[in-house]
Amino acid sequence: MLELTGISYRYAGYATEVLHDIDLRLVDGEIVGLVGPNEAGKSTLCLVASGLAPASVGGSLRGTLTLDGTPAAGLATHQLAERVVVGFQNPNTQRSGIAATVFEEIALGPMNLGLAVAETVERTREAIARLKLEHLVLRDPQRLSGGQAQLVGIASLLAMRPRHVILDEPTAQLDPAGTRLVGEALRSLAGTGTSLLIAEHKTDLLDGLCSRIVAIDGGRIVIDGPTAEVFDDPRLTALGVERPARARLAGALATHGIEPGVLAGALSEAAR
Amino acid sequence: MTTDVASPAATSPAGSPAAVIRTELLVHVYDGATRALDGVDLAIARGERVAIVGQNGSGKSTLVRHFNGLLRPTEGRVLVDETDVAGRRVAHLAATVGLAFQDPDRQIFAGKVRSEVAFGPRNLGRRGPELERAIDAALWVTGLDKDAETNPYDLGYSRRKLLALASILAMGTPIVVLDEPTTGQDARGVERIHRIVGDLAEAGRTVVAISHDMRFVAEAFERVIVMRDGRIVLDGPPAEVFAEAAWPTLASTFLEPPLAARIGARLGLGSTPTDETLLAALAR
Numbered sequence: 164m165l166e167l168t169g170i171s172y173r174y175a176g177y178a179t180e181v182l183h184d185i186d187l188r189l190v191d192g193e194i195v196g197l198v199g200p201n202e203a204g205k206s207t208l209c210l211v212a213s214g215l216a217p218a219s220v221g222g223s224l225r226g227t228l229t230l231d232g233t234p235a236a237g238l239a240t241h242q243l244a245e246r247v248v249v250g251f252q253n254p255n256t257q258r259s260g261i262a263a264t265v266f267e268e269i270a271l272g273p274m275n276l277g278l279a280v281a282e283t284v285e286r287t288r289e290a291i292a293r294l295k296l297e298h299l300v301l302r303d304p305q306r307l308s309g310g311q312a313q314l315v316g317i318a319s320l321l322a323m324r325p326r327h328v329i330l331d332e333p334t335a336q337l338d339p340a341g342t343r344l345v346g347e348a349l350r351s352l353a354g355t356g357t358s359l360l361i362a363e364h365k366t367d368l369l370d371g372l373c374s375r376i377v378a379i380d381g382g383r384i385v386i387d388g389p390t391a392e393v394f395d396d397p398r399l400t401a402l403g404v405e406r407p408a409r410a411r412l413a414g415a416l417a418t419h420g421i422e423p424g425v426l427a428g429a430l431s432e433a434a435r
Numbered sequence: 436m437t438t439d440v441a442s443p444a445a446t447s448p449a450g451s452p453a454a455v456i457r458t459e460l461l462v463h464v465y466d467g468a469t470r471a472l473d474g475v476d477l478a479i480a481r482g483e484r485v486a487i488v489g490q491n492g493s494g495k496s497t498l499v500r501h502f503n504g505l506l507r508p509t510e511g512r513v514l515v516d517e518t519d520v521a522g523r524r525v526a527h528l529a530a531t532v533g534l535a536f537q538d539p540d541r542q543i544f545a546g547k548v549r550s551e552v553a554f555g556p557r558n559l560g561r562r563g564p565e566l567e568r569a570i571d572a573a574l575w576v577t578g579l580d581k582d583a584e585t586n587p588y589d590l591g592y593s594r595r596k597l598l599a600l601a602s603i604l605a606m607g608t609p610i611v612v613l614d615e616p617t618t619g620q621d622a623r624g625v626e627r628i629h630r631i632v633g634d635l636a637e638a639g640r641t642v643v644a645i646s647h648d649m650r651f652v653a654e655a656f657e658r659v660i661v662m663r664d665g666r667i668v669l670d671g672p673p674a675e676v677f678a679e680a681a682w683p684t685l686a687s688t689f690l691e692p693p694l695a696a697r698i699g700a701r702l703g704l705g706s707t708p709t710d711e712t713l714l715a716a717l718a719r
Contacts, residue, residue: 200621201593252592252619255538309537309615310491335618336537338490338647340689364621367694405622408650408694411710419717421702429697 165189165212165247165327165358169226172211177222181207182382185226189327189358194349196369196376196390197362200403204382205362206252206331212360213249213329214238230327245276247327248320252335254312257319258304265307265315266291266300272323290322293348309336317345321352328352328359334368346372370394370407378402454478455516455610455641456502456532462510463497463665471497473665474511481609484636485643486652489662490688495645496537498662499612502643503532515610530559533608537615537645539592539599548574548590548598549583555606573605576631593619597627604631611635613644617651629655649693653677653708663688678706 170185182204189195199205210216214235217224228235230246238246251257262268270287278286291297294314299307304315313336320328328349334342346368353359363369369376369390376393378386380402386393393399394410409430416426456479463472471494479485487495500506501513504525513520515531533555536542545551549570556569574580577597582590587598596619603611617625625648632655635642646652652659652673659676661669661684669676669684677685677692679700685692692708699707699716707713 201619201624202591206591253538253540255540308491308496332619336491336615338689339649339691341491342647364619400622403621403623405625408710412694412698412713415710415714415717416698421717425698425701429694429701432697 164191164229164231165360166229167212167226168229170211170228171225172207172216173223174207174216175221175223180382182211185211185379185382185384187212187360187377187384187387189360191326191356191358192353193375194353194359194361194373196366196373197360197379198364198366198369198376198399198402198404199379203379203402205379207382208379209249209329209331209360209362213247214243215249218243241275244323246325247329248272248323248325250316250320250328250330250333252332254309254316254336257316258312260305262304264300265296265302265304268304268315269296269318269322272319276323286322286324290318293321293351294318294344310338310341313337314341314345317348321348324355324357326357328357330359330361330363332363333361334363334365342368364405366394366405366407367409370409378404453481453517454514455481456643457514457517458498458501458511459514460511461498461501461508461513463494463501463506464509465497471665472501475665475667477660477667477670479641479643481641482636482639483641483658484632484656485641485658485660486656487643487645487660487662488647488649488652488690490690493662493688494665495662496614497665499534499614499643499645502528502610502612503534504528505534529555529606529608531608532610532612533603533606534612535599535603535614535616537618539595542599542602543587543595546586547583548579548585548587551587551598552579552601552605555602559606561607569605569607573601576604576627576634577601578627593621593624596620597624600628600631604635608640610641610643613642615645615647617646617648625651632656649677649691650709653693653696654711661685661688661690673708674706674712677708 167185167187170182171180172182173180197205214228216222259271262271269290270283273283273286296314296318317333334345349359373390376390377384386396394406399406458475458477461472461475464470489495504520543551552570552573556566561569574583577600579597579601616628632642657672659673660667669681677696695710695713696708699713704716707716
């Protein structure tokens with residue numbers, strides 16, 4: 164379980180807090196979607212939930228982050244990395260810069276966990292297969308397209324087989340097929356008991372993936388509930404969050420007497 | 436009718452009216468090995484709003500980087516204002532074609548938002564009140580007017596994207612090329628960019644945008660080009676590219692029509708690529 168209790172956070176050098184009184188709990192195997200307008204604090208919340216803020220980026224934190232019962236504040240960086248991993252919005256931020264090939268880049272994570280070579284290679288191969296990156300394994304990680312770099316970044320996280328995963332817009336640069344692959348990989352990771360927090364503007368992706376949606380605005384949680392309920396909440400539009408196509412169109416279709424089967428059929432067709 | 440471009444000859448632009456951008460059998464090969472563009476014939480008219488879609492690696496970014504001379508053809512030709520770019524320097528093309536990169540951090544370097552936006556137009560020789568007006572207008576439309584004195588790296592990712600866009604807008608180029616402009620934007624941000632695209636076209640400027648956001652593409656553009664393996668496989672208005680007849684071609688490159696288009700087809704309402712066209716068809 165990953166638990167944030169009474170979290171408020173201020174960046175180093177700033178006078179005001181950007182997160183206020185955040186209480187959030189992710190149980191094992193749960194996928195929680197994080198939505199909100201730009202500058203609401205989603206990326207900051209990702210930094211705090213992954214323990215990077217304040218440990219690596221400084222700033223001042225009130226409240227506690229607890230990972231499987233252990234307060235993160237007492238953990239060394241390598242211990243933290245064994246429990247929770249984070250994927251950034253811009254994959255170039257995440258790239259190690261020291262690996263010569265994509266294969267080595269993905270293998271760095273499990274290697275750093277101190278795993279044996281055979282285990283490292285096995286995990287790396289599995290992550291590569293899951294995101295269909297076989298054709299890239301020998302490429303230079305610095306010379307990938309934005310979408311390819313993002314997939315390699317996510318593969319690096321998968322190879323660590325983390326207990327908890329925090330993702331900040333994991334599919335921002337991906338095409339629809341890549342987005343679908345990542346969705347499937349994350350769902351199957353959750354099936355192994357990993358909990359995931361995913362900040363995303365693509366609510367269509369979250370709609371099919373998450374059991375729960377948390378909306379934040381001005382650094383505070385303003386809505387927290389089951390996915391279908393939150394995406395039907397009219398407050399979302401006021402927040403500047405795009406509702407999934409399903410939610411946007413359901414009401415209009417009902418008004419015109421179109422039976423729900425039409426929408427369900429179109430959705431399942433789209434999911435194939 | 437959507438042009439299904441199985442053979443390159445089917446879109447030969449020869450004889451068509453003045454295009455601001457024209458490519459003729461454009462081929463680009465990276466490192467002598469990767470054939471990123473495989474014979475692209477394309478003509479874009481002045482004031483057109485054109486979206487380019489396709490999988491990662493289908494050649495979209497490679498294609499648009501030929502428009503401002505960042506990349507040179509391996510084979511074929513690129514013409515801007517009907518003049519071959521081969522003889523023109525990047526600095527000259529910069530006055531005609533503004534390109535906002537996908538990753539804003541590859542573009543941003545100044546210490547203040549205002550100086551970042553000033554760089555492009557100043558390079559093009561704008562000075563004094565003309566320069567100030569160009570900067571103010573670009574900051575205003577991107578909603579960054581209150582951030583003029585901020586360090587770009589104190590802005591969140593979504594506003595750095597808008598800053599990269601503002602820097603290109605301020606140059607006042609007749610052709611504006613945007614690589615994934617809506618990445619990281621919330622609903623309001625996407626709406627803002629939608630509006631900017633419309634305003635540019637209304638002012639007679641040509642907008643070419645690469646996007647994976649099919650809703651944005653269907654709503655903000657009048658022409659959609661679908662690329663696969665370095666070639667154009669569909670080219671037409673959204674109502675044609677997202678019509679049921681085109682779905683197999685879309686599927687061949689793992690693209691999906693917007694949900695509204697699928698519902699419209701199921702209900703026999705014809706092609707309804709946007710929420711708006713679906714609701715209008717339902718109301719009839």
